[in-house]
Amino acid sequence: MKYIVILGDGMADKNIPELGNKTILDVAKKPHIDGLKGVLGMARTVPNELKPGSDVANLAVMGYDPLKCYTGRSPLEAVSIGINMKETDVAIRCNLVTLLDEEDPKKRTMLDYSAGEISTEEARELIEAVERELGDDEFKFYPGISYRHCLIWDNGKTGLDLTPPHDISDRVIGEYLPKNDKILSLMERSYSILKDHPVNLKRKSEGKNPANSIWLWGEGTKPNVENFEKKNGLKGAVISAVDLIKGIGISAGMESIDVEGATGTVDTNYEGKLAAAKKTLLEDGNDFLYIHLEGPDECGHHGYTEGKILAVERIDERVVGPLCEALREANEDFAMLIMPDHPTPIETKTHSSDPVPFKIYRSNNEADVAITYTEKNAKESGIFIEEGYTLLEKFINNKL
Structure with a gap:
């Protein structure tokens, strides 16, 4: 059978x-x-x-x-990507998203939680750019598939009450931004790295949604299945x-x-x-x-x-x-x-x-x-x- x-x-x-x-x-x-x-x-x-x-x-x-x-969503995705998590690591899902441009980050709108279902090849370039600028001994970014990627936080925190981006489509993001300063800083800094990246300039010229920010959510520790x-x-x-x-x-x-x-x-x-x-x-x-x-x-x-x-x-x-x-x-x-x-x-x-x-x-x-x-x-x-x-x-x- x-x-x-x-x-x-x-x-x-x-x-x-x-x-x-x-x-x-x-x-x-x-x-x-x-x-x-x-x-x-x-x-x-x-x-x-x-x-x-x-x-x-x-x-x-x-x-x-x-x-x-259940220990969190992102640790399960980390396993698939091939990340060998330590017991003290926290994995966090890292979406590439499209935010409507506003000078005040809190007034931006979640236009597209998947950045137009961006291709894996384009996304890899963008996540590698984020890793070069924001990655260090504490934070490391790993490319996944399409808009779905992973951040590993060494000795990180859980219980952050992070909002999934697909829950706030077409909404102003201010009230849904992370309360944790380190996570919020990574997201806000990513916008300046990505908004004028060549991959996104090309996407905009083709009428596609640019992947102009990361969005972090779904944190958790090493899975137990x-x-x-x-x-x-x-x-x-x-x-x-x-x-x-x-x-x-x-x-x-x-x-x-x-x-x-x-x-x-x-x-x-x-x-x-x-x-x-x-x-x-x-x-x-x-x-x-x-x-x-x-x-x-x-x-x-x-x-x-x-x-x-x-x-x-x-x-x-x-x-x-x-x-x-x-x-x-x-x-x-x-x-x-x-x-x-x-x-x-x-x-x-x-x-x-x-x-x-x-x-x-x-x-x-x-x-x-x-x-x-x-x-x-x-x-x-x-x-x-x-x-x-x-x-x-x-x-x-x-x-x-």
Whole structure:
């Protein structure tokens, strides 16, 4: 038996007036997901005590209790980048963002938390410039992917109450700036380094958003995640374009599979992820696969309704359908869990702590009928998993 989690990041939503008060999952054409004769339900992936981040929620979906093992988002990303953290290090996520130019830093507006989803190549040049000017024995900047990077603070502090930039899209940043003087200084000094950098001058000439500042958030210490195979008895792998998900997998002793052209957007390399999925399950001997697709979340953060619908439809057409077909052709029994980590509603453009819908399909034990995968149908099933981190164990051991 092969076990697959299809994680459509942020694809759950609220009723949207422009869609006739329906959700993204209501209107998206997803015949492969809807056609699976499986079990629907709801799960709470974000404990009330924690903020609704992809870090907390994906840990829960992977079967880890965030209240026991979560130490912060950025440390998980640091693992993926290959940073060997000391026990006294603090890792901090470093976004490249676009701020509207104002002489008073407090009056600038968060125009774009991803700087137009800047390319990894351009971003590397900018982070290297920041490291040259601001890096020292205490602070070191490491390039990641696209707008997502990492700062390591030697003997740093936690509990800084730093605001994620995607939570304040289109807002004046003054009240959300860090209270810690050192962190605030790094952010403000980065603006003068980046605003006229050649990479940004070229981006502006092309009508693109310049990555004119860093934004620091998501701090934490070295992660503490139990080995996945020891915990579940399954040899596992993750496929994702996002350092956070790769970092969780690596921390859990799973194989992290890189796919060329995987971007974490609606235009990611679906065919590459599909090919990697078939290879790892049918040729490389992995029993468990976590396929993470970031497109719905990115579109949710941008309030891009059509893009979010398209992202869900592409997951269905280019991943779920052909992967099920390949496993059936190989006469391989499989179980598939399809769900988001958290909602990212179009209305708010940020994460929500609301429970999420899931669907479980077993090729060797199909349900009597196929029920369309929507929030409404999942709620009406009467199945609710309050402690979302227990869902994976129920999925693996056929307890639903």
